[in-house]
Amino acid sequence: MNNFTPKETYTKISNISIDYLKNDLNIKGLIFDFDGTLRINKEISEETLDFLKKAKELGFKISVLSNNPHVSNTILKSLNITTTQKFACKPLRKPFLSMAKRMKLNPERIAVIGNNRLFDIWGANRAGMHSIYIQNLDNFFFKKKIKNNLKNDGIKPIE
Numbered sequence: 041m042n043n044f045t046p047k048e049t050y051t052k053i054s055n056i057s058i059d060y061l062k063n064d065l066n067i068k069g070l071i072f073d074f075d076g077t078l079r080i081n082k083e084i085s086e087e088t089l090d091f092l093k094k095a096k097e098l099g100f101k102i103s104v105l106s107n108n109p110h111v112s113n114t115i116l117k118s119l120n121i122t123t124t125q126k127f128a129c130k131p132l133r134k135p136f137l138s139m140a141k142r143m144k145l146n147p148e149r150i151a152v153i154g155n156n157r158l159f160d161i162w163g164a165n166r167a168g169m170h171s172i173y174i175q176n177l178d179n180f181f182f183k184k185k186i187k188n189n190l191k192n193d194g195i196k197p198i199e
């Protein structure tokens with residue numbers, strides 16, 4: 041197991057067992073990546089919204105750590121997530137550790153949820169946090185669909 045290996049892998053956020061995180065791992069805070077994790081193909085699913093709601097009800101502290109400088113404040117506000125950091129320079133350890141400080145939690149009490157093995161998983165592991173990889177099949181199928189469409193049109197895609 042290397043530093044790029046997540047502790048858990050799921051195809052979507054709603055498959056994560058929030059009870060396992062709370063009761064077995066004593067996790068108290070969640071740091072979410074934004075693009076491709078909370079928001080996939082420009083939308084946030086009902087299932088993801090339900091997960092956030094349940095996590096809040098169970099008393100989890102929730103934050104967003106994104107390398108994207110343009111994450112919409114309106115969306116973050118609608119999600120009721122106030123602890124956020126844009127343009128975060130993941131996978132450096134510093135943004136993860138500063139976020140832990142802002143959440144007033146030790147790194148080992150935090151799970152990082154993200155769709156990028158380098159930025160999210162490697163960063164989380166090195167910061168001593170529990171790493172959860174969202175293997176984004178939606179994006180995968182989307183790319184595959186484009187590839188197939190090109191093929192149907194007789195265009196050979198560039199690998």
Ligand SMILES: [Mg+2]
Pocket residue numbers: 073074075076077154155156
């Ligand atoms: Mg992402």
